[in-house]
Amino acid sequence: EIFASQCSLYFPYLGSFCDDCADTGSGVVSMLTFAFVALIIASVFIVIRKNDAQSGTNGIFKKIVTSGSCIAAAVFFFICWSSWLGGCQEKVIKFYEDQEDQDQQKGADGTTPSTGFAMSFVSMLFAGLAGLNELCITHMAS
Numbered sequence: 001e002i003f004a005s006q007c008s009l010y011f012p013y014l015g016s017f018c019d020d021c022a023d024t025g026s027g028v029v030s031m032l033t034f035a036f037v038a039l040i041i042a043s044v045f046i047v048i049r050k051n052d053a054q055s056g057t058n059g060i061f062k063k064i065v066t067s068g069s070c071i072a073a074a075v076f077f078f079i080c081w082s083s084w085l086g087g088c089q090e091k092v093i094k095f096y097e098d099q100e101d102q103d104q105q106k107g108a109d110g111t112t113p114s115t116g117f118a119m120s121f122v123s124m125l126f127a128g129l130a131g132l133n134e135l136c137i138t139h140m141a142s
Helices: 002-010 015-054 060-103 113-134
Strands: none
Touching: 015 060, 015 113, 060 113
8 A cells, every 4th residue: 555655656657557566465465364374274283183193083174174274375375476477567567668668778678576476486386285295194193
């Protein structure tokens, strides 16, 4: 919200660019919050499954909740990076391409997704792998 208002104030010629990227950013933060909650649930059930495996009372419900919450987090991370690429990154590239046409500068060649994109992509991979791992492994009492 603050960025959008400052962006529109200082760069009025950008039009809806600031508002679109602010809306996309709000959606990304919402999905990150959902992913964080899903990972907290997964962490709690992973610890419960580990402790139950030692006593031999490991049920299927805990396995489903654990793997389901990890996979849900992976889906939320997927929504984060894909909505950023579709909602704002394309507008950033178009803005720099328009600047290149006007100013004969480097343009969109210097626009790459930020570190947050890479972090959400890697988090998606790891959360998905953790979900598959929890789904496939069987804890036996030893």
